[in-house]
Amino acid sequence: MGLAWAALFASHGIEVTVTDPREDLDEAVDEALPLLAAGLPGSDPDGLRGRIRTTHDLAGAVAGARLVQENGPEDLEFKRRLFADIAGHAPGDAVLATSTSGIVASRIAEGLPDAVAARLLVAHPFNPPHIVPLVEIVPGARTSEDVVEAAVAFYRSLGKVPVRLHREVPGFVANRLQSAVLREAIHLVLEGVVDAGELDTVMKASLGGRYATVGPFESFHLGGGPGGIRHMMRHLGPGLAEGWRRLGRPELDDAAVATIVARTEAAYGTGPAAYRERAALRDRKHLALNATLRATDKNDTQNT
Template sequence: MRITEIGAGTIGVSWTVLHAAHGHEVTVTDPREDLDEAVREGVRRFAPALGADAGELLDRVRTEPDLAAAVGNAEIVQEQGPERLAVKQDIFTTAGAAAPADALLLTSTSGIVASDIAAGLDADVAARLVVAHPFNPPHLLPLVELVAGERTAPETVERAAAFLRAVGRDPVVEHREVSGFVANRLQSALFREAVSLVRRGVVSPEELDRVVTGSLGPRWATGGPFLSFHLGGGPGGLRHMLTHLGPGMSRRWADLGNPTLDDETVEALVAGTEAAYGTDYDRLTGTSDRAQVAVLRARGPEGTEESR
């Protein structure tokens, strides 16, 4: 399959590694002057986590700075451009006109809904456009949120889901559009309280991370919030849990923090995090990737779309 990745940042190169590892031909397009170098370095950085040879993957990857030329024979177009509505609209105006008439158009946007991106696009282009929001890094983490816009054709969602399953992802088709989708909204909610707790002096950034990795992280890796509480209720399940512990939880909702990311808060968070972990991106990424691979292997296929 011929796939074009628009954007040579972390997400675009991560997708490139995944697709090349599955034997697909990948073209990466980006106007940046260091496009070739960025793609080579990214592939070499991410390939080991998949047990893949970077040189073999790069044999399936080419670069093309011109967007129209890059999508000219693509079967799948994935966009990872700047998170600005006008930019994404311009990208899909060009890509929609230059790509084959049956090419699937996916956007990895982290929060802009497909209906807004499709506004002003030709009907046939809008019908082939769907949000396919991954969780970083997409070459490792299985979730992809599929969110149709008002003009997205049902068969586009079906084709996107089939394509993503074929490269080992677990697409979750969401029932309606909402800014930020589901995963980022959950992440934002948890991070808001994390920031509040750190700023109130309850814990440091490193200590808060240890709380999560020693409790919620392992629990949610195997069950998620609803199943976890369902099991936490014992034989009575979620009903027992909410009946007995729900009132206290509800009181805590009213006490959750509502911090702002002003300059002072940002500086405090960055200083605490850098003091705990340093700034060696390659080292931190390698450690994180190895740990995530181990968790996913231990978790096995249960809970993925392939096992249903």
């Protein structure tokens, strides 16, 4: 996550410092940049590398930062300690953002002084963050409104689509939706209804495209014809609620994990070469989708 953010920032001319205790930090940056640059039209790996400095020294890394984007392990205690450390060395007006996939900012900020908690918020990207537009902005109870506004403006200036949540909820919105889909997807594969590749085909050929054009609510509203969602709720509402009771609740025990891993690897391969090839294909398709949607959205005032 961290390297993709770094590449995105650098592609917008920002001088970035990456800090990570891993011994092979420079090699990791050099290895990641070709794929990342391919996802950032107009960028090249050398140009990006020229704006990315690496260091193992966290204090020095954050000393002059205007914004810190934290991408460490997903562990509450770790993030609490890390932000205490960051706050001790970053400028007093730096925005402190975490990429956490689900931990709320209020919990990370517990134990930190108000002046630090006021600058700490969640800025949750969706993978790959240099290509998928969404950034969920989730302030904590003590985050200042000025910091929220500055963060929204910053991510928007990078071409991202920031959405500010009204209140904190673990997992935020996008991952909760993804989790609901994944739960049923795993259930259907474990039940032998489809294999992993077939399930992905069903998704890409139906809901995937639909939800890139209209979200679940607009889709439902349009599905009701001129009667809209009022008609849909009367017509299909009872069946919808009944269907929820039939959804799967798979257990992720060893056997289930082994089945899901085997079916997915059978469909898509495994290892670094397969990863690079499939990730590059995913990125190319997503870039094409972004460009097409941007072109058609230009005059649509409903899109923010």
